[in-house]
Amino acid sequence: MAFAISSGNLALDFVATLGERRDTRTEHLHEGADVAAWLVEAGVLDAAPETDERTLAEAVALREALFAVVEALLDADGDLPRAPLELVNAAAAGPVPEVALRPDRRLARSGSWRAGLSAVARDGLALVDPGDAELKWCADPVCTHPFLDRSRGHRRRWCEMSGCGDRAKAAAYRARRRAQADV
Template identity: 75%
Template sequence: MTFLFASGNLALDLVGTLNERRTTRVEHLHDGADVARWLVEAGVLDTAPTAGPDALTEALALREALFAVVEALLDQPGAPLPGAALDVVNAAADQPLPVATLRPDRSVARSGGWRAGLAAVARDGLALAEPGDAVLKWCADPACTHPFLDRSRGHRRRWCEMAGCGDRAKAAAYRARRRATA
């Protein structure tokens, strides 16, 4: 199983580890090893840390808190953000970050434990309140619950990723046009 990294933000990518949240709920984090693998695939850490049940519990709590914050940002503009979710995100962001080390070949090594990795994700989540030139959006696929940052010119991006939700939507539109002309 591979993870989806199409949102433009680590926190949003973590939120995306639970697909189809409002329907079939497809979970991608089943244990601490999945959390460690996600942190490596996301580029937060270079090597998978040792991660047990606590890592899964804290990652899922952070994911759900980030989802609550994103939901409030998108669906309740101007309203206060949910306090309990902010407590979880802020506590995770308060942890030490992964250690970055410059190598002789000019690459950067990132090391640390799973809590450091989650701290980096939480800090990316803090940036969502002020996304700058990007627009925070929900995927236009009704079954998908992936939020993403739209950095496209004109902010016309509609899907979390073209290879999945976008392709399905375009194929469905094509089939509907074909049926209408037949």
């Protein structure tokens, strides 16, 4: 399964496992094995951890809590929503993946699915102060993926150029062609 891993933050990429929240609500996590696959594809763990009957429910609850926190960071001033923030903080306080340096100079990452989700939650906490990046919503009106804009001048508009950006550019091109044909 290919997940969208492009926002620059694990928590934001995890939030993107539910696409188009405002209309079609495209779900990418259907079972615990999907959560394990996402953790591997996102580079949190090197091998898919064992999952159980709680994996999917806890992962989806964390994802929705992260979305509520991100939405508040982007769209509102003041306090963050209490219940979602408590859930994110609890997940972040859990065990983290074990990291070891291998002889080939690469890092080995291992742990349970809860450890993987703890790493995701910790990345979510880091969004309060993203450093030189700017937290933004994708400019595509259908897309609901937040991302970190690290571009010079913070002019990036889309979560992914290969998806939302390409569609927007193609639509603009078609509109220009129609306008030229009408002249």
